[in-house]
Amino acid sequence: MEIKIRQSDTLWYYSQLFDVPLVLIEQSNPRLEPQNLSVGNSIKIPGFILKPHTIETNDTLWQISSQYNVPMDTLLLTNQTIDSSNLENGSTISIPIRVREFLVQDVADYTYEKMIADIARLSEIYPFFSKQTIGNSVMGKNLTELRIGFGxxxxxxNGAFHANEWITTSVIMKFLNEYLLALTNGTAINGMNMLPLFMETFLSIVPMVNPDGVDLVLNGVPDDSLFAEQVLExxxxxxxxxxxxxxxNGVDLNKQFPVLWEIESARSLEKPAPRDYPGPCPWSEPESKAIAELMKVRDFSRVHALHTQGQVIYWGLEGQEIANxxxxxxxxESIQDMDNYTGFTDWFIQKYQRPGYTIELGSGVTPLPISQFDKIYEKSLGIFLANLYL
Structure with missing residues (x-):
């Protein structure tokens, strides 16, 4: 929600008026100078939307304030051009409404298009998290990194390295939504206050590493004749x-990272396939290159790749306490394992000598049915939270 700055307003006052942590307002307006606010400039208040209200006969601002249970000054702030003492019948004013419901709701068949739409809606309401394109897929789709918190x-x-494991993206996006809701509403998740974790932890998310593959699984043969011919071949x-x-391209992106490339390539397929072909060489694919480059620039303390299935947490050379x-x-179940010689987390562990975790969500046969989603999310929520507080 955007409002216009008035004379003598401060970010601290907005924080008190809307009951939103000051740091979230500051993070939502990174180019703003808190000590030098300019009257008439726009400012974003996270966690709110504006709802139109049509004035009826005998309406007063006080009555409307009581009806919507919002402070009077929020109405004056969001409707600065009206005559508050003489509301015109039939005219429309804007009511600031706190967002309390999930925006990420349609988690079934979670295509790239659905993800991008959800990111756009979340970004509009919660501008204190940022997004960046870190590369492009083979078909030109943006590979998006989401960033929230600092410390x-x-x-x-990350999720959806593997195309038919798209449910991992749904799980990630729902957690992001729950985290954002808790921060702006001051609510706890599993009894934990989220704001201190936001202040301590910089969280980077690439919710869908393999958007072309996900869309192939969910939508079928692409319209582009070149790629259609390729996958049918x-x-x-x-x-x-x-x-x-x-x-x-028929390359398994989780076999693209050069730990012991010769060993893995020797025991893998030799040509493009729906799975297990490591490609002609390490990082031959733009998606794996983008993830590798992200690791270089972000200096992560640890990384996590979500896969399905098995309800297992694989870890490598160190990080047992966190895995436990x-x-x-x-x-x-927590298992120490380094058998995938070209896997993303194995490469990260070897190259950076820091913990990496491959987390296999759910149980059964991939692709897991969406009927498992609630159970998968319930179990993974604790992992997401532990990732913030550990």
């Missing part, structure tokens, strides 16, 4: 892509 602890989470004329894990806490809060 010396820098952690990263890989699978024959069978248009069931439910078991497709690779990117649109993830296991405690989720009920998942």
């Amino acid at each position: 010396t602890k820098r952690v990263h989470v 890989i699978v024959g004329q069978d248009k069931d892509f439910s078991e497709w894990k690779a990117n649109i 806490e993830y296991a405690r809060v989720s009920g998942y």
Whole structure:
């Protein structure tokens, strides 16, 4: 929600008036100088939307304030051009309404288009988190990184390395929405206050590493004739892509990272396939390159890749205490394993000598049915929170 700055207004006053933490208002307006506010300039208040209200006979601003349970000055602030003592019948004013409901609701068949739409809506209401394009997929889709919080602890989470594991993106996006809601409304998640965690932890999220593959699984053969011909050549004329894990080139993105490339490539497929083909060389694909470059510039303390399935947390050379806490809060099993010689987390562990975790959500056969979503989310929520407080 945007408002216009008035004479003598301060960010602290807005924080008190709307009951939103000052730091969230500051983060929502990074170019603003708090000590030098200019009258008439716009400022963003996170966690609110403006709802139109049509004036009826005998309406007063006081009555409207009581009706919507909002302070009188919020109405004066959001309707600075009206004559508050003489409301015109049939005219419209704006009511600031606190957002209390989830925006991320349609988590089934979570395509790239759905994700981008949800990110746009969340960004509009919660401008204190930022987004950045870190690269592009083979088909030109933006690979988006979302960033929230600040502090010396820098952690990263990604999802949908594998196309038919798109449910991991749904889980990530729902957590982001719940986190944003808790921050602006001052509510707890699992009994924990989120604001101190926001102040301590910089969280980086790439919710969908493989958007072309996800859309192939969910939407079928792409309209682009070149890519349609390519995927049909890989699978024959069978248009069931439910078991497709690779990117649109038939390269498994989680086999693109050079730890012990020769070992993995020798035991993998030798040509493009729906899964397990590591590509002609490390980082041959733009998606894996983008993730590798992100690791170089962000200096993460630890990273997490969400996959399905098995209800297992794999960890490598160090980080057992954290893995054990993830296991405690989720009920998942913690296992030390370094068998994927070209996997993202294994590469991160080897290169940066820092903890990396591969978290296998849910149980059954991938792609997991959306009927499992609530159970998967309930178990993964503890891991997301532990990632912030550890």
